[in-house]
Amino acid sequence: MTKTYTLVVSCPDRPGIVRGVSGAIFDAGGNILDSRQFDDRETGRFFQRVVFECPGAPAGLTEAMERLAGEFAMDWKLIPGERKTRVLILVSKFDHCLGYLLYKTRMGELPMDIVGIACNHPREALAVSDIGGIPFHHLPITKDTKPAQEARIKALVDETGAELVILARYMQILSDDLASFLSGRCINIHHSFLPSFKGAKPYHQAHARGVKMIGATAHYVTADLDEGPIIHQATEAVSHEDRPDDLVRKGREIESRVLGRAVGWHITHRVFLNGAKTIVFAN
Structure with missing residues (x-):
């Protein structure tokens, strides 16, 4: 059964963030439906919101995001689409x-x-x-x-x-x-x-x-x-x-x-x- 998830990310801006996040979603079997991002040149912060679908739970995504969080000093959250x-x-x-x-x-x-x-x-x-x-x-x-x-x-x-x-x-x-x-x-x-x-x-x-x-x-x-x-x-x-x-x-x-x-x-x-x-x- 396909489920929808929202992933939100913020961290200091540097190259490789989008590649890392999209790669982690792909490796977990996810298909990105919508992605928005913003690089704040004044504060040097990067912000991203990604909505993706996945057949069942996105296997391995939590572990992959924890690795990215360590690499990019990243704050992140994964929210199931049905959660109120x-x-x-x-x-x-x-x-x-x-x-x-x-x-x-x-x-x-x-x-x-x-x-x-x-x-x-x-x-x-x-x-x-x-x-x-x-x-x-x-x-x-x-x-x-x-x-x-x-x-x-x-x-x-x-x-x-x-x-x-x-x-x-x-x-x-x-x-x-x-x-x-x-x-x-x-x-x-x-x-x-x-x-x-x-x-x-x-x-x-x-x-x-x-x-x-x-x-x-x-x-x-x-x-x-x-x-x-x-x-x-x-x-x-x-x-x-x-x-x-x-x-x-x-x-x-x-x-x-x-x-x-x-x-x-x-x-x-x-x-x-x-x-x-x-x-x-x-x-």
């Missing part, structure tokens, strides 16, 4: 992004297993009515209870085996400790086209500046507020006739699309961290 990413979603009262992610998942457009939804408000506060059998966790938070609440989030990640945490308009600033714990595996949607209008009420900030375009930014979470590596952005035109509420309304659709696209790229292993930036092999 385990995801924990954090949300507050604004649940439009949550609803979008749930819909895309049910339609089979986001290959992920949502292992839990955590909210700092009760279930009744959400407009999304159908979360199916997904476990819901009410985790209220105050200034005094923030450390305990974040400890519970950490525990949920460990208990569920969540590989990705999505801040789907989770209107809380993560502590440096939690941001560090989730480094490289937490995506936030910021309701603004970063780096402009950081922090609270960015649409109101944008309206006050008389902008002609608004946008949204999906990025990885770091300890620096709204400074994490950007995965995806999009914009939409607005005019002098739009009030702050109009910008918020229009922004909901942009936020949902941008977050959904960024999550989709992450869980299909198309995003590579590259210092303060990302390499994205968009589909």
